Each structure stands twice: as structure tokens, then as C-alpha cells.
Amino acid sequence: MASIIKQKDWAISESLATPEDVFLNRRQIVKGLGMAGLGLAAAVALRPGGALAANDPTADLYPAERDEAYMIDRELTPEDINLMYNNFYEFGSHKQIWKAAQALKTNPWDMEIDGLVEKPFTIGFEDLARRMGLEERLYRHRCVEAWSMTVPWSGFALSDLLALAKPLSSAKFVRFETFLDPQVATGQKQRWYPWPYVEGVTMEEAGNDLAFLVTGAYGKPLAKQFGAPIRLALPWKYGFKSIKSIKRITFTDTRPVSFWEDVGPNEYGFWANVNPDVPHRRWSQAQERVLHTGESVPTQIYNGYGDQVAHLYKDLSAEKLFM
Ligand SMILES: Nc1nc2c(c(=O)[nH]1)N[C@H]1C(S)=C(S)[C@@H](COP(=O)(O)O)O[C@H]1N2
Numbered sequence: 001m002a003s004i005i006k007q008k009d010w011a012i013s014e015s016l017a018t019p020e021d022v023f024l025n026r027r028q029i030v031k032g033l034g035m036a037g038l039g040l041a042a043a044v045a046l047r048p049g050g051a052l053a054a055n056d057p058t059a060d061l062y063p064a065e066r067d068e069a070y071m072i073d074r075e076l077t078p079e080d081i082n083l084m085y086n087n088f089y090e091f092g093s094h095k096q097i098w099k100a101a102q103a104l105k106t107n108p109w110d111m112e113i114d115g116l117v118e119k120p121f122t123i124g125f126e127d128l129a130r131r132m133g134l135e136e137r138l139y140r141h142r143c144v145e146a147w148s149m150t151v152p153w154s155g156f157a158l159s160d161l162l163a164l165a166k167p168l169s170s171a172k173f174v175r176f177e178t179f180l181d182p183q184v185a186t187g188q189k190q191r192w193y194p195w196p197y198v199e200g201v202t203m204e205e206a207g208n209d210l211a212f213l214v215t216g217a218y219g220k221p222l223a224k225q226f227g228a229p230i231r232l233a234l235p236w237k238y239g240f241k242s243i244k245s246i247k248r249i250t251f252t253d254t255r256p257v258s259f260w261e262d263v264g265p266n267e268y269g270f271w272a273n274v275n276p277d278v279p280h281r282r283w284s285q286a287q288e289r290v291l292h293t294g295e296s297v298p299t300q301i302y303n304g305y306g307d308q309v310a311h312l313y314k315d316l317s318a319e320k321l322f323m
């Protein structure tokens with residue numbers, strides 16, 4: 001996606017990186033640690049999972065019970081592969097941001113709930129997670145760059161957050177905003193991007209059962225590179241809609257402009273529903289590369305979730321629903 005800004009070869013090859021590249025990169029990291037003669041404690045802290053579980057104030061909430069209503073017919077992406085292949089432009093416009101992301105301080109983490117609600121409020125993440133109660137769901141994730149993964153996320157339904165926030169009937173959209181701290185997230189020093197990262201959905205989409213606020217993955221609190229302490233998962237939409245490290249949730253009557261929509265309005269839109277028959281302006285969306293096998297498989301309409309979400313769009317055929 002960086003290639004909208006500068007169409008460089010490295011950006012393209014990055015998006016086509018194979019699992020072998022990922023493994024090679026890990027071996028180099030491990031070897032590098034050994035040669036530097038670091039002690040065990042330092043090595044643990046520098047592992048992609050970090051030392052997170054032990055220090056996390058919500059660690060006791062995991063593993064959350066799996067909700068059997070959300071299963072998938074694919075193998076899960078192995079955790080160690082997933083931890084080292086991420087999109088999180090705040091920490092760099094490439095996939096190997098896991099180490100840089102460890103700089104993010106996620107405790108304490110206050111969130112603003114504001115806009116068209118009965119009464120705006122601030123809530124600490126830990127308080128929110130304890131109040132909501134967590135469950136595990138197995139979800140597919142299809143990046144607009146034509147790779148895909150399958151993840152055991154933990155979290156709670158976005159509809160539960162709506163119940164807590166008490167939006168007014170005048171609210172038509174939910175707008176999500178990521179933190180802004182260029183000192184910690186050096187990608188945010190790149191002024192040509194419209195920081196902070198913003199995403200949005202309609203109220204109807206937000207109320208759909210599949211819309212999920214994610215607080216954990218692989219039976220643990222969310223690793224920083226996954227968007228700790230809380231991110232979205234909208235599995236029927238391209239991955240960029242699943243905004244990470246959310247600080248603010250605003251109810252509004254104005255359609256939010258997504259980060260990528262702002263960067264490249266001819267290539268990325270507000271709706272971004274997965275559709276194999278609508279190509280991206282620069283590549284086909286017919287197939288996807290499964291992250292951990294490298295295998296190419298056909299992409300499905302709404303990423304396989306059409307039964308649950310197609311009805312949301314039946315009166316919206318004039319909209320660009322698939323970009
Ligand atoms: N704040 C923020 N959220 C983000 C992104 C980002 O760069 N910044 N990248 C998006 C994209 S393009 C994808 S594919 C997913 C990647 O999630 P993962 O790293 O957990 O696989 O996060 C999405 N959420």
C-alpha cells in the first residue's frame with residue numbers, strides 16, 4: 001500500500017514476501033541475538049510475543065472461552081508467523097514492524113467515547129475489558145494486498161460497546177481513531193500520511209454480530225504489533241478497515257474518511273467489502289496468498305461471510321461497495 005505514495009519495487013516485493021522470507025528473517029534475529037551475547041531476559045523481551053502476558057493487567061482474562069458460532073474451514077495461521085508479518089504503518093511501511101511496535105505503551109490506556117451519545121465518557125481499557133467479558137472467535141482476514149490469514153481473536157461484540165455508549169438516534173456512523181504519538185510511532189513522522197489512522201462503519205454494520213472488538217489473540221492479551229490493547233476485526237471487509245490500537249470512538253452523522261481513502265481515494269474506499277470480481281486498480285482480487293503456506297486460493301465474496309452481511313448492502317447498489 002506504500003506504493004501509492006512512491007511506486008518502488010521494494011513495496012511490491014514486500015507484499016509478495018513468502019513465509020520462507022519470514023522464517024529467514026526470524027533466524028537472522030535469533031542469530032543476531034546470540035552473536036550480540038545478550039542475556040536470556042533481553043532475548044525474551046525481544047521475542048515477537050514480548051514479555052507481554054506476564055505484565056499485562058488483563059492476563060487473567062485469557063484464554064477466553066471459544067464461541068463455536070464463529071468457526072472457519074481453514075487452518076489457523078501459526079502464531080509465530082503472524083507475530084512477524086504485520087501491517088501497522090505507525091511503525092513503518094513494511095511488514096517487519098514487530099520490534100518497533102514494542103515501544104507502544106498500552107497500560108494505562110484511556111479511551112474516549114464521544115460525539116452523538118447520551119453522555120460522552122472516558123474509560124480505561126482494563127475496566128472496559130473486564131466489564132464486557134471476553135470470548136474467542138476464529139476469523140478469516142483478507143488484506144487488500146491479496147494475502148490472507150486465519151486468527152483466533154479474543155474480544156467482545158462491537159454491539160456490546162454500542163449498548164454501553166448509548167448513541168443517539170441521529171448517529172449514522174461510528175468513527176474509530178488510533179493513538180497519535182510520533183515520538184513512539186516514528187512512522188507518524190511521515191507527514192504525507194493523514195495521521196492519526198481513522199476508520200469508520202455505518203451504525204448498521206457496527207451492530208452486525210460479526211463486528212468484533214479484539215483484545216487478544218492466540219489465547220493471550222493482544223501483542224503490540226496486532227494493535228494492542230484493542231483493535232477492530234471486520235472479517236468481511238478488506239483488512240485495512242480493522243483499525244488497530246483504538247483511542248477514540250466517535251458517533252457521528254457524517255461519513256468518516258478512512259485513512260487509506262484519504263491517501264488514495266481512487267484505490268481505497270469507505271466500504272471495502274471483499275469481492276473477487278472487483279479488481280483493485282493495480283491488481284486482481286480473484287485469488288489470495290495464504291500467509292503460512294504461500295498457497296494461492298480463490299477469494300470469496302464478502303470473504304466467505306455473505307450469509308451474515310450481504311443484506312446490509314441490498315439498498316446500496318449505487319455505492320462503491322467493493323473498494
Ligand atoms: N492503526 C492501524 N491499523 C491498521 C493498519 C495500520 O497500518 N494502522 N493496517 C491495517 C491493515 S492494511 C491490515 S491487513 C491489518 C493487519 O493486521 P495484522 O498485522 O494483525 O495482520 O491491520 C489494519 N489496521
Ligand SMILES: [Mo]
Binds near residue numbers: 142143145239240
Ligand atoms: Mo491490509
